[in-house]
Amino acid sequence: MRAADLIVTASTMPSNMSASLVRDNADTRTLESQGWTRIHENILIPSVQGETVR
Numbered sequence: 001m002r003a004a005d006l007i008v009t010a011s012t013m014p015s016n017m018s019a020s021l022v023r024d025n026a027d028t029r030t031l032e033s034q035g036w037t038r039i040h041e042n043i044l045i046p047s048v049q050g051e052t053v054r
Contacts, residue, residue: 020044 005026036044
């Protein structure tokens with residue numbers, strides 16, 4: 001993933017939930033290969049042990 005594609009990643013405490021906002025048409029294959037799941041065209045969230053956190 002190009003650094004310019006990622007706009008921001010936000011996390012909450014203490015639950016440590018995260019979400020990443022990416023630009024339109026971003027190549028997110030790297031994030032997805034690391035376990036992130038696209039839930040919207042521009043939003044990805046991490047998966048935990050194969051389960052999507054929502």
